[in-house]
Amino acid sequence: MFESAELGHKIDKKVYKQEEPKLREQLLQIQFKVNQQKKFPVIILISGVDGGGKGETINQLYEWMDPRYLSTFAFTNPTDEELERPFMWRYWRILPSKGRIGIFSGSWYSIPISDRVMKVSAKSNFEKRIDAINRFERMLVNEDVLILKFWFHLSKKAQKKRLKKLEKNPLTSWRVTKESWKRLNTYNELQIVAAQILRSTSTPWAPWTIIEATDDHYRNLTVGKIIKESINKRLTKKDTTGNTTATLPLTPNIRELTRSVTDIDVITAIDLNLKLNKNEYRKKLPKYQGELSELIRSDKFKKLSVVLVFEGSDAAGKGGAIRRLAAAMDARQYQIVPVAAPTEDEKAQPYLWRFWKHLPRDGRMTIFDRSWYGRVLVERIENFCSQSDWLRAYSEINDFEEEIASSHTIIIKFWLQISQQEQLRRFKEREKIAFKKFKITEEDWRNRKKWDQYHQAVCDMIERTSTQLAPWTLVEAEDKKYARVKILKTICEKIKQAMK
C-alpha cells in the first residue's frame, strides 16, 4: 500500500522557489472565495507516522493562507466534558462552519488506530469504528463538507533518520519525545493497522492521499497543490451541493404494497380507545413519578444519561406529558430542548450539529420536544429540504442514535398519536381557553390539512428508524391520562433495564 510513498520523491530548492509563490497566491485567492461564498466548509485531516512532518506542513499552510480563516485542532486527552459524551462529540463541537477551513491534526482516526496498535480494542470494535467513520464522512460530504485526508508515510529507516534530525536541531528537538522512539518499535504494527484503516476508509467521497514525507519541499508542495486543486474543483462545480454520494435506493415500501390488502399500518393499528379513569390516573401518575424520581437519584444513574424524543401530531399532548415528567424530576438534572427552525449559526453546520450540542453529560437527561425527526416529517412534507436530503436522513439518524447509545445513553422515542376528530376538538378548545390560545396558530390549521401526508411520513419514519438500540414507543394519546402514564411507565422501565 505504501510502496509508492517510499520512492524517494524530492523537489529541489530551485523548483520549489519557482513553484511556491504561485501556489501561495492561488491558495490565498481560493481561500478568499471559500470565505466569501460561505457555501461549504473544508476539513483537512493530517495524519501519519511520528516525525512525518505533520506540524511543519500545518504551519506551512498557515504561512501560505490567511490564518484568520483557518482553525487547527489537535486532539490530546479528552476533557471530562468530552469523556461523558459519545465518541464523536468532541469532533462535532469543533466542526468548521461554511466558509471556513478546519485542519485536524490527528482526528477521529487517531484513537482507533492507536487502540488497535496497542491491542486495547478488539478487531470487531475496530471494524465497527471504521464503519462508523465511513458513515460519518459520507454524511459530512452530503452536508456539503469538502474532506481532504492526508497520510504522511515514512519508511522505518526514514523515520529513524528524521527523528534523529529533529532531535539534533534545538528548534525542533522538543517534538521528539520518549514516546516517539517507543513508537518506532511498533512501526510494523502501525503499518498493518494503518494500511487496513486507509484501505477501508478510502471512499469515493473522501479518499486518502498518501504522501511520502521524507522531503519537506515535496511534502508541503504536494499537500498545498492537492488542497488548491480540490477546492478549486469544488468552487467551479455548477451544483454547489456536496451530494456526490449516491443515496441507496430504498427498499420497496412494504406498507404501500400491502395496504390495499390489509389497510392496516403501524399508525392505524394503534388502539385509540385505551383510557384511564380519573381514579386510576390519580393513583398511577404519582406512582411512576415517584419511581422515576428515585431511579434518577440512584448511584447507578450517575453513570448513565437519557435522551428523550417527543414527536406527535399537533395537539397530541407532548407539552402536557413533558410537564408531568418534569414534575417528577429535579429541574437541575434535565434540560428541555424545544426544536424550532434552525438559527443562522446552525444552518452553517451539518443538519445534526444542533442536536449534538445538547447531548447530556452523565447523570443528566435531555428532553427533545420535537427533534432530528423534523427532517423526515415537516421538512419532507413542506419541501424544506431536497428529497435526497430526507431520504438519506433515515440512515444518518440511525447512525446518530447508535453513536449516542454506545456511550451509556438511553434513547427513548415517543410518537403520540390522536385521531383527526380529537385533534379538531382540542384545537377548538385551545381557541376558547385564554391561556391556551397561544398554542394554536394558523400553521396548525394548515398542517391539519396534510393529515394523510403526515400519516405516510410517520409510517415511513417508524419503519426505518425503529432500531433495536432505539425503538419507537407508540403512545395512544387520545386519552391524555393514559398517554402520560404510559410515557412515565416506559421511561421507568427502560432506565431500570439499563441499570441491570
Next chain:
Amino acid sequence: MFESAELGHKIDKKVYKQEEPKLREQLLQIQFKVNQQKKFPVIILISGVDGGGKGETINQLYEWMDPRYLSTFAFTNPTDEELERPFMWRYWRILPSKGRIGIFSGSWYSIPISDRVMKVSAKSNFEKRIDAINRFERMLVNEDVLILKFWFHLSKKAQKKRLKKLEKNPLTSWRVTKESWKRLNTYNELQIVAAQILRSTSTPWAPWTIIEATDDHYRNLTVGKIIKESINKRLTKKDTTGNTTATLPLTPNIRELTRSVTDIDVITAIDLNLKLNKNEYRKKLPKYQGELSELIRSDKFKKLSVVLVFEGSDAAGKGGAIRRLAAAMDARQYQIVPVAAPTEDEKAQPYLWRFWKHLPRDGRMTIFDRSWYGRVLVERIENFCSQSDWLRAYSEINDFEEEIASSHTIIIKFWLQISQQEQLRRFKEREKIAFKKFKITEEDWRNRKKWDQYHQAVCDMIERTSTQLAPWTLVEAEDKKYARVKILKTICEKIKQAMK
C-alpha cells in the same frame, strides 16, 4: 436584615387554591410574550439556606410555566474546561438568550459565600468579588437582561425542623445529606456572610428579595407573584431597553482640554519614523520568533494562557504581523479569531458574550484580529450602538480584562498606527496586486474619510482602557518590519515577565 423573614408568613390552603390557578395562567401568558418578543432574557437566581426549598420552588415554577422555554442550571464542581478559564466563564457560557428564562440554582454567589464561611478566602478577596458581581450584574441589566434575585431564609430553628421533615419523607430524604447537617453548625457564620453580601449586592438594578421559606405555599406563591409582576412591568415599559442604570458622567476629557495648548496626544506622539533595515529585520525577526517558540513550549507556559488583541487603522499591517507571529508557533497551540459583525445567536446575548466564548485554556493562546474594542471604535463612529452603550463599554471592557487577567491569562493589546499618506499608498498597492486585491473594499475607502473621528475614538480608547493589568502597546507601523519585530519582542517580554 432577616428579621422580616422570621415572622411566620403563611398562606393557608384555601387561599392558595384560589390564587394559584390565576397566577399560573398569568405566568404562562407572560412567558409566552417574552418568548414571542425575544427582546430580553430573564435570569432568576434562587439562593438561600439549606432546606429552604430552592428545589421545590424551581420545580413549582416548571409546573406553572412552559418548561420548554425554561432552563435551570445548578453549579456543582467546575469541570476541567471551566477551571482553566476565568471565574465567570461558566456563567457566561450558559446565559439564556433573549426570549428565554434561565433559573440559576446557586450562582456566582455560591462560591464566594461558601469560601467566606469556610474562611478559605480572605476578606479582601471577598470584597473584590462583590465588586465584580455588582459590575457584572450592572452590565447584564444594561444589556437588557432582567435579573431577579431571591434569597430563601429560615431561622436556625426552622431550618432544623425543615431538615428533619425532609429527612422523614422518603420522597425528599435524599435532599438531606451529611453536609446539610454540617452546615447547620455554621448557620451563624452563613447569616453574617449572607447579610453582608446581600446588602452589598442589593443594587437598584438588581435588588434582592428575601423570602421567608418555612411555608411552601407562601414561598412559592410569593416568588411566582414577584416574577410575574417584574416581567410584566418590563413588558409594558415603553422603552424596552434595560438601560436603567445611569452611566456615570465621564471625567472631562483631558486631551480635549489641553489639545489647543499642546496639540499632542498619544497618537500624534507616536514616532512614525522608526524603521528597521532589511538586515536588522532578517536577524531580529527569527531571533524573537525562536524565543517565542521556546517560551510557549516551556513547562511554565502550561499554566498560563495568552490573549492577544490586534487593533489598528485599515492596512496598518495587522494581518501580516499576525502571520509572522503564527509562523513562530505550532498551529495546534493557538486560535485566531477574526472579529466581524455578530451573528444572530450572538446578537441575542450581551455584547461581550462572543468574546468569552473564545477564551483560551491553559497553555493556549487566542489571537483576536479586531476585538471587543469594536464597540468604542467602529460601532461608536458608525452609530451601530447608542451613545450610552459605547460610553459604558469602557468600564465593562476594563472589568472583562481584569476578570481574564485574574486567571493566569496574559493580555497584550496592540494598536498599530500608520500615517494617512502611508495608508493611501498601501490601499493603492493592494488594488494593483492580484492576491491582495480582495483585501481592499469600498468600506475601506469610506472609513478613510473618517480619519479624524477614528483618531479621536482611538485616543479616548487608549486613555480609558490602558490599565495596569492590560496596558496598550502602541506600535509604530509605518515600517512593517519595525512593527512586526516590536510586536514579537513585546509578546516575548510579557510572557517572560509573567513566568517569573
